[in-house]
Amino acid sequence: MSKKILPLLILLVVVCFTSQVNSQEKASTSLLIMVSKPADKPLKVGEFFGIKFNDILVPETVALTKGVFKRGFHNPNLGCQECSRDEQPVKEITVSAFELGRFEVTNAQYEVFAKASGRENADWVKFYTRGKENYPVANVSWSDAQAYCAWLQSITGREYRLPTEAEWEYAARAASTTVYPNGNELTGSEANFNRSGPDRVDKYKPNRFGIYNMIGNVWEWCSDWYGEFYYSESPEIDPQGPSTGQYRVLRGGGWSSAPDLCRVSNRFWHNPGFILEGRGFRVAVSIKKTN
Ligand SMILES: [Ca+2]
Numbered sequence: 001m002s003k004k005i006l007p008l009l010i011l012l013v014v015v016c017f018t019s020q021v022n023s024q025e026k027a028s029t030s031l032l033i034m035v036s037k038p039a040d041k042p043l044k045v046g047e048f049f050g051i052k053f054n055d056i057l058v059p060e061t062v063a064l065t066k067g068v069f070k071r072g073f074h075n076p077n078l079g080c081q082e083c084s085r086d087e088q089p090v091k092e093i094t095v096s097a098f099e100l101g102r103f104e105v106t107n108a109q110y111e112v113f114a115k116a117s118g119r120e121n122a123d124w125v126k127f128y129t130r131g132k133e134n135y136p137v138a139n140v141s142w143s144d145a146q147a148y149c150a151w152l153q154s155i156t157g158r159e160y161r162l163p164t165e166a167e168w169e170y171a172a173r174a175a176s177t178t179v180y181p182n183g184n185e186l187t188g189s190e191a192n193f194n195r196s197g198p199d200r201v202d203k204y205k206p207n208r209f210g211i212y213n214m215i216g217n218v219w220e221w222c223s224d225w226y227g228e229f230y231y232s233e234s235p236e237i238d239p240q241g242p243s244t245g246q247y248r249v250l251r252g253g254g255w256s257s258a259p260d261l262c263r264v265s266n267r268f269w270h271n272p273g274f275i276l277e278g279r280g281f282r283v284a285v286s287i288k289k290t291n
Pocket of ligand 1: 104214215217218219253
Protein backbone atom coordinates (compact mmCIF):
# COMPACT_ATOMS: atom_id res chain seq x y z
CA MET A 1 0.00 0.00 0.00
CA SER A 2 2.79 2.39 0.92
CA LYS A 3 4.36 1.79 -2.52
CA LYS A 4 1.11 3.11 -4.08
CA ILE A 5 0.70 6.07 -1.74
CA LEU A 6 4.28 7.35 -1.97
CA PRO A 7 4.12 8.41 -5.65
CA LEU A 8 0.78 10.11 -4.94
CA LEU A 9 2.31 12.03 -2.03
CA ILE A 10 5.25 13.10 -4.19
CA LEU A 11 2.84 14.22 -6.92
CA LEU A 12 0.81 16.19 -4.37
CA VAL A 13 3.92 17.98 -3.06
CA VAL A 14 5.02 18.87 -6.63
CA VAL A 15 1.54 20.20 -7.51
CA CYS A 16 1.40 22.32 -4.33
CA PHE A 17 4.90 23.71 -4.94
CA THR A 18 4.14 24.55 -8.59
CA SER A 19 0.89 26.21 -7.59
CA GLN A 20 2.72 28.37 -5.03
CA VAL A 21 5.36 29.43 -7.57
CA ASN A 22 2.65 30.31 -10.12
CA SER A 23 0.70 32.34 -7.57
CA GLN A 24 3.90 34.23 -6.65
CA GLU A 25 4.50 34.95 -10.34
CA LYS A 26 0.93 36.13 -10.74
CA ALA A 27 1.25 38.37 -7.68
CA SER A 28 4.44 39.86 -9.07
CA THR A 29 2.86 40.38 -12.49
CA SER A 30 -0.25 41.99 -11.07
CA LEU A 31 1.92 44.44 -9.12
CA LEU A 32 3.57 45.45 -12.38
CA ILE A 33 0.24 45.76 -14.17
CA MET A 34 -1.03 47.95 -11.38
CA VAL A 35 1.33 50.70 -12.42
CA SER A 36 1.84 50.03 -16.13
CA LYS A 37 -1.69 49.40 -17.28
CA PRO A 38 -1.98 49.32 -21.06
CA ALA A 39 -3.19 52.68 -22.26
CA ASP A 40 -6.78 53.17 -23.39
CA LYS A 41 -8.00 50.80 -20.67
CA PRO A 42 -9.99 52.16 -17.70
CA LEU A 43 -7.85 52.57 -14.59
CA LYS A 44 -9.22 51.67 -11.19
CA VAL A 45 -8.81 53.84 -8.11
CA GLY A 46 -5.17 53.83 -7.07
CA GLU A 47 -3.82 52.78 -10.46
CA PHE A 48 -1.37 55.15 -12.06
CA PHE A 49 0.53 55.37 -15.29
CA GLY A 50 4.22 54.76 -14.87
CA ILE A 51 6.58 52.08 -13.64
CA LYS A 52 8.04 51.46 -10.23
CA PHE A 53 11.69 51.93 -9.40
CA ASN A 54 12.44 50.67 -5.87
CA ASP A 55 8.73 51.12 -5.16
CA ILE A 56 8.78 54.76 -6.36
CA LEU A 57 6.45 55.73 -9.22
CA VAL A 58 8.42 57.06 -12.21
CA PRO A 59 7.38 57.81 -15.82
CA GLU A 60 7.37 55.05 -18.42
CA THR A 61 9.66 55.77 -21.37
CA VAL A 62 9.85 54.62 -24.99
CA ALA A 63 13.25 53.85 -26.52
CA LEU A 64 13.73 55.67 -29.83
CA THR A 65 16.46 54.67 -32.24
CA LYS A 66 18.86 57.08 -33.91
CA GLY A 67 17.15 58.79 -36.83
CA VAL A 68 17.12 61.60 -39.36
CA PHE A 69 14.22 63.98 -39.90
CA LYS A 70 13.51 67.27 -41.61
CA ARG A 71 13.14 69.92 -38.94
CA GLY A 72 10.97 73.01 -39.46
CA PHE A 73 7.89 74.04 -41.40
CA HIS A 74 8.00 72.20 -44.73
CA ASN A 75 4.75 73.39 -46.23
CA PRO A 76 4.97 77.15 -46.96
CA ASN A 77 2.52 76.73 -49.86
CA LEU A 78 -0.22 76.08 -47.30
CA GLY A 79 -0.20 79.77 -46.34
CA CYS A 80 -0.04 79.18 -42.59
CA GLN A 81 -0.88 82.38 -40.70
CA GLU A 82 1.16 81.59 -37.62
CA CYS A 83 4.28 80.24 -39.29
CA SER A 84 7.26 82.40 -38.58
CA ARG A 85 10.82 82.58 -39.72
CA ASP A 86 12.01 80.78 -36.60
CA GLU A 87 10.80 77.53 -38.23
CA GLN A 88 13.12 78.11 -41.22
CA PRO A 89 15.28 76.97 -42.90
CA VAL A 90 14.19 73.35 -43.07
CA LYS A 91 17.22 71.13 -42.38
CA GLU A 92 17.91 67.44 -42.10
CA ILE A 93 18.73 66.77 -38.46
CA THR A 94 20.21 63.60 -36.98
CA VAL A 95 19.11 62.62 -33.49
CA SER A 96 20.95 59.94 -31.51
CA ALA A 97 19.06 57.19 -29.74
CA PHE A 98 17.29 58.32 -26.57
CA GLU A 99 14.24 57.52 -24.47
CA LEU A 100 11.19 59.72 -24.19
CA GLY A 101 8.20 59.63 -21.83
CA ARG A 102 5.34 57.67 -23.34
CA PHE A 103 3.01 60.16 -21.63
CA GLU A 104 3.23 63.68 -20.29
CA VAL A 105 4.37 63.59 -16.62
CA THR A 106 1.25 63.01 -14.52
CA ASN A 107 0.06 64.60 -11.29
CA ALA A 108 0.55 61.26 -9.49
CA GLN A 109 4.17 61.04 -10.65
CA TYR A 110 4.93 64.67 -9.84
CA GLU A 111 3.30 64.42 -6.43
CA VAL A 112 5.85 61.81 -5.34
CA PHE A 113 8.59 64.31 -6.14
CA ALA A 114 6.68 67.21 -4.56
CA LYS A 115 6.38 65.34 -1.27
CA ALA A 116 10.02 64.25 -1.34
CA SER A 117 11.29 67.74 -2.13
CA GLY A 118 8.93 69.87 -0.03
CA ARG A 119 7.17 71.38 -3.06
CA GLU A 120 3.74 70.24 -1.94
CA ASN A 121 2.46 73.80 -1.63
CA ALA A 122 3.92 75.03 -4.91
CA ASP A 123 1.83 76.47 -7.76
CA TRP A 124 1.09 73.13 -9.40
CA VAL A 125 -1.08 72.14 -6.43
CA LYS A 126 -3.44 75.07 -7.10
CA PHE A 127 -4.43 73.43 -10.35
CA TYR A 128 -4.35 69.82 -9.15
CA THR A 129 -7.75 68.32 -8.41
CA ARG A 130 -7.92 65.02 -6.52
CA GLY A 131 -9.12 62.31 -8.87
CA LYS A 132 -6.96 63.78 -11.66
CA GLU A 133 -3.87 61.76 -10.77
CA ASN A 134 -3.49 60.50 -14.35
CA TYR A 135 -3.86 63.94 -15.90
CA PRO A 136 -0.75 65.88 -16.90
CA VAL A 137 0.93 67.96 -14.25
CA ALA A 138 0.50 71.63 -15.15
CA ASN A 139 1.33 75.02 -13.63
CA VAL A 140 4.97 73.99 -13.51
CA SER A 141 7.89 76.12 -14.66
CA TRP A 142 10.90 75.02 -16.68
CA SER A 143 12.86 75.18 -13.42
CA ASP A 144 10.32 72.87 -11.73
CA ALA A 145 10.61 70.42 -14.63
CA GLN A 146 14.40 70.53 -14.39
CA ALA A 147 14.23 69.86 -10.67
CA TYR A 148 11.94 66.88 -11.25
CA CYS A 149 14.36 65.39 -13.78
CA ALA A 150 17.30 65.94 -11.42
CA TRP A 151 15.39 64.19 -8.63
CA LEU A 152 14.59 61.22 -10.91
CA GLN A 153 18.26 61.04 -11.81
CA SER A 154 19.27 61.06 -8.14
CA ILE A 155 16.96 58.20 -7.17
CA THR A 156 17.45 56.00 -10.26
CA GLY A 157 20.98 56.75 -11.43
CA ARG A 158 19.58 57.14 -14.95
CA GLU A 159 20.15 60.33 -16.95
CA TYR A 160 16.65 61.81 -16.85
CA ARG A 161 16.38 65.25 -18.41
CA LEU A 162 14.09 67.36 -20.57
CA PRO A 163 14.15 66.54 -24.30
CA THR A 164 15.91 68.92 -26.66
CA GLU A 165 13.72 70.74 -29.18
CA ALA A 166 15.15 68.54 -31.92
CA GLU A 167 14.39 65.35 -30.00
CA TRP A 168 10.89 66.62 -29.28
CA GLU A 169 10.15 67.33 -32.95
CA TYR A 170 11.71 64.03 -34.07
CA ALA A 171 9.42 62.13 -31.70
CA ALA A 172 6.35 64.26 -32.45
CA ARG A 173 6.74 63.90 -36.22
CA ALA A 174 7.23 60.14 -35.93
CA ALA A 175 8.42 60.11 -39.56
CA SER A 176 5.69 62.45 -40.83
CA THR A 177 6.44 65.48 -43.02
CA THR A 178 3.04 67.14 -42.76
CA VAL A 179 1.83 70.12 -40.73
CA TYR A 180 0.47 67.81 -38.02
CA PRO A 181 1.60 64.23 -37.38
CA ASN A 182 -1.39 62.75 -39.23
CA GLY A 183 -1.78 65.24 -42.08
CA ASN A 184 -2.26 68.92 -42.83
CA GLU A 185 -5.39 69.28 -40.71
CA LEU A 186 -5.96 68.57 -37.02
CA THR A 187 -9.31 67.29 -35.78
CA GLY A 188 -10.77 67.19 -32.28
CA SER A 189 -10.66 63.40 -32.26
CA GLU A 190 -6.84 63.43 -32.54
CA ALA A 191 -5.77 65.81 -29.79
CA ASN A 192 -6.92 68.06 -26.97
CA PHE A 193 -6.89 71.64 -28.28
CA ASN A 194 -9.40 74.52 -28.45
CA ARG A 195 -10.92 73.23 -25.21
CA SER A 196 -11.29 74.31 -21.60
CA GLY A 197 -9.09 71.84 -19.69
CA PRO A 198 -6.72 68.88 -19.77
CA ASP A 199 -7.56 65.27 -20.56
CA ARG A 200 -6.10 62.08 -19.12
CA VAL A 201 -2.66 61.45 -20.59
CA ASP A 202 -3.83 58.46 -22.66
CA LYS A 203 -7.02 60.07 -24.00
CA TYR A 204 -6.04 60.14 -27.70
CA LYS A 205 -4.39 57.58 -29.94
CA PRO A 206 -0.59 57.35 -29.74
CA ASN A 207 1.59 58.37 -32.67
CA ARG A 208 3.60 55.91 -34.79
CA PHE A 209 6.26 55.71 -32.08
CA GLY A 210 3.69 54.77 -29.43
CA ILE A 211 3.85 58.18 -27.73
CA TYR A 212 0.76 60.05 -26.52
CA ASN A 213 -0.30 63.69 -26.67
CA MET A 214 2.82 65.21 -28.18
CA ILE A 215 0.30 67.54 -29.79
CA GLY A 216 -2.07 69.34 -27.42
CA ASN A 217 -3.13 68.66 -23.80
CA VAL A 218 -0.20 70.54 -22.18
CA TRP A 219 2.59 72.52 -23.80
CA GLU A 220 5.86 70.73 -23.11
CA TRP A 221 9.02 72.36 -21.83
CA CYS A 222 12.19 71.47 -23.75
CA SER A 223 15.75 71.86 -22.50
CA ASP A 224 16.84 74.48 -25.09
CA TRP A 225 17.17 78.21 -24.79
CA TYR A 226 15.00 79.80 -27.46
CA GLY A 227 16.83 81.31 -30.44
CA GLU A 228 14.78 82.91 -33.21
CA PHE A 229 17.52 82.41 -35.80
CA TYR A 230 18.91 79.20 -34.34
CA TYR A 231 17.81 77.01 -37.26
CA SER A 232 20.20 78.92 -39.59
CA GLU A 233 23.23 78.23 -37.46
CA SER A 234 22.56 75.02 -35.51
CA PRO A 235 24.60 71.85 -35.92
CA GLU A 236 22.88 69.11 -37.87
CA ILE A 237 23.67 66.36 -35.37
CA ASP A 238 22.04 66.47 -31.94
CA PRO A 239 21.50 70.25 -31.72
CA GLN A 240 21.24 71.41 -28.11
CA GLY A 241 19.97 74.97 -28.69
CA PRO A 242 21.81 78.27 -28.19
CA SER A 243 24.40 78.33 -25.41
CA THR A 244 22.68 81.27 -23.67
CA GLY A 245 19.32 82.99 -23.80
CA GLN A 246 16.42 84.57 -21.96
CA TYR A 247 13.61 82.12 -22.67
CA ARG A 248 13.19 78.35 -22.71
CA VAL A 249 11.32 76.53 -25.47
CA LEU A 250 7.90 74.90 -25.27
CA ARG A 251 6.37 72.76 -27.99
CA GLY A 252 3.17 71.09 -29.08
CA GLY A 253 0.37 73.45 -28.04
CA GLY A 254 -2.04 72.91 -25.16
CA TRP A 255 -5.70 72.34 -24.43
CA SER A 256 -6.66 75.98 -25.04
CA SER A 257 -4.49 76.43 -28.14
CA ALA A 258 -5.77 77.15 -31.64
CA PRO A 259 -4.74 74.44 -34.11
CA ASP A 260 -2.02 76.60 -35.71
CA LEU A 261 -0.19 76.64 -32.38
CA CYS A 262 -0.26 72.84 -32.32
CA ARG A 263 1.68 72.52 -35.56
CA VAL A 264 4.50 70.03 -35.10
CA SER A 265 7.11 72.62 -36.15
CA ASN A 266 5.71 75.47 -34.05
CA ARG A 267 8.08 76.95 -31.48
CA PHE A 268 7.03 78.82 -28.36
CA TRP A 269 8.94 80.25 -25.44
CA HIS A 270 8.65 81.57 -21.90
CA ASN A 271 10.89 82.77 -19.14
CA PRO A 272 12.17 79.65 -17.31
CA GLY A 273 10.30 80.69 -14.15
CA PHE A 274 7.00 81.26 -15.97
CA ILE A 275 4.02 79.27 -14.70
CA LEU A 276 0.67 78.82 -16.41
CA GLU A 277 -2.04 76.17 -16.25
CA GLY A 278 -1.47 74.76 -19.74
CA ARG A 279 2.28 74.21 -19.33
CA GLY A 280 3.68 70.79 -18.43
CA PHE A 281 6.40 68.49 -19.70
CA ARG A 282 7.57 64.95 -20.37
CA VAL A 283 10.94 63.44 -19.55
CA ALA A 284 13.74 62.15 -21.74
CA VAL A 285 16.54 59.78 -20.77
CA SER A 286 20.00 59.76 -22.35
CA ILE A 287 21.19 56.41 -23.65
CA LYS A 288 24.87 55.88 -23.02
CA LYS A 289 26.85 55.42 -26.22
CA THR A 290 28.71 52.14 -26.29
CA ASN A 291 31.50 53.17 -28.67
CA1 LIG B 1 1.43 67.69 -25.04
